[in-house]
Amino acid sequence: MSHIARQPQFIHLWKVPIAEASLFLETILSEREAKRVRSFRKQADQARALLSCGLLRLLLAEELSIAPHEVPVTRACPTCGEEHGKPLLLRRNETKMEISVSHSGEWVVIGLSQQHPFGVDIEWIKREADLDGLVRMSLSEAEQQSWRSLPPEQQMRGFYRYWTRKEAIVKATGDGLTVPLQHVQVSPADQAPKLLSWQERPEMVGRITCFPLELDEQTEGCVAVIGAVDGVQLHDGREVLARWRHRIVTESGF
Incomplete structure (x- = not known):
């Protein structure tokens, strides 16, 4: 059972240093997400974008019990359609998932909640x-x-x-x-x-x-x-990356 299912009264956050960005995450991105990652000139900006998209897919895959590349998530901006808007899970008639992402300096933070709209912001x-x-x-x-x-x-x-x-x-x-x-x-x-x-x-x-x-x-x-919530639970996102790295690299269909 996931952290969110066990403790729905908390906002759950995962933090990852951008140094943990790994190429295996590229294999689970949508075409639009991959294009956005490549659009950044600086390596640090590419790492932040890759981690933001990839880790969110891994977390939602665990919540939905599906493959990461099948997660129906979009960042399409409602104004211009480009992939830089707020992440949104596209699943009808199922449990709502609130998502918030922030990245700055050396960190990427992703938050999930099934019960409460929320926002997270970090600044270097x-x-x-x-x-x-x-x-x-x-x-x-x-x-x-x-x-x-x-x-x-x-x-x-x-x-x-x-x-x-x-x-x-x-x-x-x-x-x-x-x-x-x-x-x-x-x-x-x-x-x-x-x-x-x-x-x-x-x-x-x-x-x-x-x-x-x-x-x-x-x-x-x-x-x-x-x-009203009981608080915030901050998790180490490197544990999520470690759980999926071997599976994605070695198993077919991902």
């Missing part, structure tokens, strides 16, 4: 970033004041806490970055993550539960869930 802390410009673009005036009150050595990570909280929230609702992030106000960076107000969606205040996500010292993260 870019020391060379134009911090003042990012703060003005994405934080409300009240958040900017709170951010500037942080000790200087905490402001870089503090900004990324604001950012990942906001992006996880708009991922959970499906609004994405069509929403001005200044309108989504969250708790101060030195407090537990929480949605405080949302100009366009006031009904979401009190309905969204947020959890911090820690991967390493260079990465900030957050999970936002619509509804």
